[in-house]
Amino acid sequence: MMPAMQTSHTHSNDSETVERGEPSFVRLTSALVGLLIVTFALALLTGPMSITIGDVVTGISRTLQGLGVDGSADWVVQELRLPRAILAALVGAGLAVAGAVTQGVFRNPLADPGLIGVASGAALAAVAVIVLSASVLSGWKALTGPFALPIAAFFGGLLVTLVIYRLGTIGGKTQVAILLLAGVAINVLAGAATGVLTYLADDQQLRDMTFWSMGSLAHGRWPEITALCVFILPPLIFMLRSARVLNALLMGEQVAMHLGFNVQSSKRWLLIGAALIVGSSVAVTGMIGFIGLVVPHLLRLVVGADHRQLLPLSALAGASLLLVADTLARTVIAPADLPVGLVMALIGGPVFLTLLLQQTKRWQ
Amino acid sequence: MLRANNLVVRAGRKTLLHPTSIALKAGECVAILGPNGAGKSTLLSCLSGERGSEVGRVFLDDVALDEWRGSERAQRIAVMPQSVVLAFPMTVWQVVALGRSPLGDETQTRHWQKEAMQKTGVWALRDRLYPSLSGGEQQRVQLARVLVQIWEVLTHSVNDSAPRYLLLDECTSALDPAHQHAIMGVVRDFAQQGVGVCAVLHDISLAASWADRVVIMKDGAISAQGSSNILRDASALETAYDLPTPLARAYAEQNKVW
Numbered sequence: 001m002m003p004a005m006q007t008s009h010t011h012s013n014d015s016e017t018v019e020r021g022e023p024s025f026v027r028l029t030s031a032l033v034g035l036l037i038v039t040f041a042l043a044l045l046t047g048p049m050s051i052t053i054g055d056v057v058t059g060i061s062r063t064l065q066g067l068g069v070d071g072s073a074d075w076v077v078q079e080l081r082l083p084r085a086i087l088a089a090l091v092g093a094g095l096a097v098a099g100a101v102t103q104g105v106f107r108n109p110l111a112d113p114g115l116i117g118v119a120s121g122a123a124l125a126a127v128a129v130i131v132l133s134a135s136v137l138s139g140w141k142a143l144t145g146p147f148a149l150p151i152a153a154f155f156g157g158l159l160v161t162l163v164i165y166r167l168g169t170i171g172g173k174t175q176v177a178i179l180l181l182a183g184v185a186i187n188v189l190a191g192a193a194t195g196v197l198t199y200l201a202d203d204q205q206l207r208d209m210t211f212w213s214m215g216s217l218a219h220g221r222w223p224e225i226t227a228l229c230v231f232i233l234p235p236l237i238f239m240l241r242s243a244r245v246l247n248a249l250l251m252g253e254q255v256a257m258h259l260g261f262n263v264q265s266s267k268r269w270l271l272i273g274a275a276l277i278v279g280s281s282v283a284v285t286g287m288i289g290f291i292g293l294v295v296p297h298l299l300r301l302v303v304g305a306d307h308r309q310l311l312p313l314s315a316l317a318g319a320s321l322l323l324v325a326d327t328l329a330r331t332v333i334a335p336a337d338l339p340v341g342l343v344m345a346l347i348g349g350p351v352f353l354t355l356l357l358q359q360t361k362r363w364q
Numbered sequence: 365m366l367r368a369n370n371l372v373v374r375a376g377r378k379t380l381l382h383p384t385s386i387a388l389k390a391g392e393c394v395a396i397l398g399p400n401g402a403g404k405s406t407l408l409s410c411l412s413g414e415r416g417s418e419v420g421r422v423f424l425d426d427v428a429l430d431e432w433r434g435s436e437r438a439q440r441i442a443v444m445p446q447s448v449v450l451a452f453p454m455t456v457w458q459v460v461a462l463g464r465s466p467l468g469d470e471t472q473t474r475h476w477q478k479e480a481m482q483k484t485g486v487w488a489l490r491d492r493l494y495p496s497l498s499g500g501e502q503q504r505v506q507l508a509r510v511l512v513q514i515w516e517v518l519t520h521s522v523n524d525s526a527p528r529y530l531l532l533d534e535c536t537s538a539l540d541p542a543h544q545h546a547i548m549g550v551v552r553d554f555a556q557q558g559v560g561v562c563a564v565l566h567d568i569s570l571a572a573s574w575a576d577r578v579v580i581m582k583d584g585a586i587s588a589q590g591s592s593n594i595l596r597d598a599s600a601l602e603t604a605y606d607l608p609t610p611l612a613r614a615y616a617e618q619n620k621v622w
Contacts, residue, residue, distance in 0.1 A: 107451050244465050251448045251462065257414055258445075259513070260438025260466040305452035 025309050028302065032316035036089070039323040043085040046327050048335045049076050079221075087220035087228070088326045088340075089319035091281045092291055094232040096318025097311055098274040099292020101239050104246040104307060105270050106168070106179065109297060110355065113278045114289035116164050116179060117186030118157045122275075122282040123213065124190040125156025130208050131197045150231055154279030160186055161275045215288035215341020217326050224284045231280035235273030236315065242270060243307035250305060288341045290348020291318050297355055321347075365389055366441070366529045366560060370420035371410050373403075380406045382585040383420065388560040390527035393552060395575035395592075396564045399605050403584040404564045405446075405533055411562065412443040412531050425526070438466035442510040443531045447538075448502065450494050456481070456505050457490040463512035476515045480508040483550050485543070499538035507535060507547060517557045530554060532563040536570065548574045568595055568615055573622035580604045595619045 044056045051073055059077030062070065069075045095113070102118075103111045113119055129152045133141040141148045164186070168179035194213070201209060245266045248256035253263045281288070295318045296310060303309045322340070325347065329340040366388040373381040381403045388394055388411070396404045409415040411422055413429040422429040424440060432440075442463070450459070460477050461470040470477075481487040484504040489497065494505060514528035530551065536544040548563075548570060555561050565571045571578060572595040580588040580600070587604060594600045598616035601607055607615070 104452075109452065244468065247454075247458075248462055248465055250450055250452050250454065251459070252445075254414060254445055255443075255448060257434075258412060258438065258441075258443040259462065260433075260435035262434055300453060304458065305454045306458055 025303065028309075028313060029316070032313060032320065035320045036316055036323075039320045039327070040085055040089065043088065043323050043327045044077065044081045046331055047076070047081060049073070051077060051081070083222055083225055084217050084220050084326065085323060087217050087225055087285065088322045090225070090228055090232055091217070091285055091288065092318040092320070092322025093315040094236055094277040094281055094318075095288065095291040096295040096314040096321070097236055097239055098277040100296035100307070100310055100314045101242075101246065101270050102274050102292065103296060104249060105267055105274075106165075107250060107252075108179065109300070110293070111179060112290070112293035113157070113161075113274060114287065114292065115352075116160075116168075116183035117190065118160045118164070118275060118278050119282055119287050119289065120187050120190035120194075121160030122153040122157035122279040123287050124193050125152040125279075126283050127194050127197050127209055128152070131201045131205050147227065150227060150280040150283040153283035154231070154276050157279035157282070158272060158275035160190075161271050165271065213287060213341075214339030215286040215344070216329075216337065216339045217285050217322075218337050220284060228280055228284055232277050235276045238273055239270065240311050240315075242266065243311055246270070246307040246311075247305075286339070286341060288322070288344055290344050290352065291322060293355070294348050294351045295321060297351065365426075365527075366411060366422070366424050366562075367426075368407075368411060368417075368420065368422045371407070371417040371422070372419040373406050373410065373415065373417055380584055381410070381417070382583075384584075384586055385420075386411070386579065386586070388529060388562050390529075390560045391555055391558045392560050393555045393574060393576045394560075394562045394579060395571035395577070396562065396579045396581060397566075397568065397571055397595075397604070398581035398587075402581040404581050406584075407581065408443075408531050408533050408562065408564055412441060413437060414443075424529075435466045438513065439516075440514075440526060441529045441531065442513040444506050444510045444533065444535050446534045447499065448506055453493050453495065455490065456486055456492055456494055456497070459494050459505055460486075460490075460508045460512055463509040466513065473512070473515070477508075477512050480512045480515065481505075483511065484508045484547065500540065500543060503535060503538050504543070504547065507532075507550070511550070511554065514554075514559060517554065517559055520557075527558055527560060529560045529562070532561065534564050534566060537566065544570055545573070568601070569619055569622060571595060572619035592619075592622075 041056070045051055045053065055073045055077055059074050059082060062074065063078050063082060069078055099112050102113055103109050126149050129137055129140065129148050133148065140152065164179065164182055167182045168175055198206065198209065245256060245261045248259045248261055249263070256263045295314050299310055299313050299317060303313060325343045326340045329338040329343045332338055368384065368386050370383040370385055371381050372379070372383055384407060386407065396407065398404050406415065410417055413422065416430070424432060424437070429437065457477065460481055464470045464473050478487065481490055484507045486501065486504045486508055489501060489505070494502065497505065510530065514530065516524055517528050532551070536547055539547060544567065551561055551563070552574065572592050575592050578589060578592050578594055579586055580594070582604060588594055588600055596616050596619045598613045601615050602609060602612035
């Protein structure tokens with residue numbers, strides 16, 4: 001019945017490790033949890049003012065109990081470093097997972113929200129609100145109150161996502177070249193529009209805006225963190241639960257449909273979730289690029305493309321990476337604060353180039 | 365039974381499918397043949413629920429296919445497209461395990477996945493990355509995936525005896541003759557366990573050797589159907605494929621051997 005097939009292959013290497021792959025996932029998860037704890041602790045301990053582990057423990061427990069600030073060391077922990085570290089972990093995890101999800105939906109490892117213009121669309125919307133909220137957009141500010149920036153950034157990001165999706169998808173297939181070129185075009189357009197707004201801005205608005213384009217965690221305080229939790233955590237959980245449909249989507253929308261998934265609605269909600277995460281992150285921290293590109297890429301090299309492993313690991317690694325980058329940004333030219341977006345670009349640029357080189361090699 | 369009534373599909377001004385009806389019974393092997401652009405794949409995509417019809421509907425167990433829940437439909441109908449391209453590093457085993465995603469029991473059914481890979485001859489490739497395989501190997505991996513999707517038929521469970529259907533779109537196009545026949549033999553084994561198989565084929569002699577029933581399509585409609593004997597009839601082949609008479613005769617002679 002089956003001539004050459006069974007005889008030649010079976011029993012060749014029948015080591016029967018049925019739960020193959022699982023232990024390495026567990027090991028990697030615990031390693032990354034450990035890394036996150038270490039980087040988080042480092043972020044709290046490093047800085048211009050020397051803080052001891054004792055100060056950190058007291059600070060955290062006072063924060064948890066809702067007790068007020070007690071002394072200058074306690075103030076540094078409770079009001080500066082702790083919120084900033086939490087912000088870094090939250091944004092890092094969100095951006096990494098949003099990147100992995102966008103790449104899965106577009107079926108392309110280069111589809112980073114930053115590269116395809118989603119982040120700059122969100123930044124443009126946020127800048128527009130900063131500059132124009134006194135004039136043209138006064139109604140918007142009245143309508144949305146304290147959430148004016150994150151909501152505007154979300155819609156900016158979502159709009160770009162939809163435009164990119166329409167442009168880059170022809171006959172159900174994603175055209176990478178068009179996707180990336182459309183991203184370049186949108187980045188240029190958003191940059192130009194932001195430039196126009198710069199001319200309209202007054203001094204205070206200008207200072208507010210500079211950090212948008214470079215990305216910084218310096219503006220994170222407890223109210224912003226609360227708002228970000230609302231915008232980042234629900235989509236993050238939704239994405240982690242969507243790992244199966246993302247796996248199926250890697251083989252094409254047709255196959256995912258045949259496997260019983262509601263492809264159109266999954267895709268739509270995943271992209272809306274990514275726009276929410278990117279948009280609200282941009283609203284608080286400005287543009288921090290490359291996390292969504294670097295983290296999933298490196299993890300795919302280690303664990304492969306299975307989203308059930310890739311997504312949770314991306315969240316952990318993204319949080320650690322942004323914590324490290326921000327600690328560097330705070331200390332390298334201390335007491336001045338280097339925008340963390342620049343640090344990430346320095347790390348991410350070379351990785352992106354390597355990724356491109358690998359792709360061209362595969363095409364040859 | 366998987367049954368389609370008077371399907372009509374149009375794309376722009378072109379009619380891809382004129383009113384077409386077809387029924388697939390449990391345990392039956394049906395081959396759909398015909399020249400390029402005859403509407404074979406369109407018909408198959410209607411049967412799988414992927415494509416809607418303007419008039420007419422597809423019924424699974426007398427319930428319209430679009431009224432089925434996606435995951436329940438996927439437990440009954442497995443579809444293998446002609447080729448599946450993957451841009452990300454997934455291993456062969458991971459791809460095969462995806463066949464269980466309608467039920468989400470990938471870890472509990474690993475022995476089924478192993479058997480399916482052995483049946484299609486890709487067990488030795490289980491840790492290889494899918495994008496690095498040849499076209500023929502990829503097709504065999506995909507076949508293992510769709511077999512795993514409907515593996516319940518082999519377990520003869522008492523409380524789940526609903527018939528399964530397997531729709532194959534040129535699933536052997538990249539295989540060598542030995543593998544072609546071996547693969548179609550595996551599919552036939554599943555038909556003997558009660559799976560209704562509908563395969564779009566290009567290879568006339570493979571169809572002659574394999575099918576219980578042959579459906580020949582031309583210009584978006586069924587032009588002839590019957591037992592595989594019609595493939596041994598030179599004049600039928602001549603009209604179906606617009607073949608020159610000597611070639612049609614040669615094919616018919618060859619098919620008589622099967």
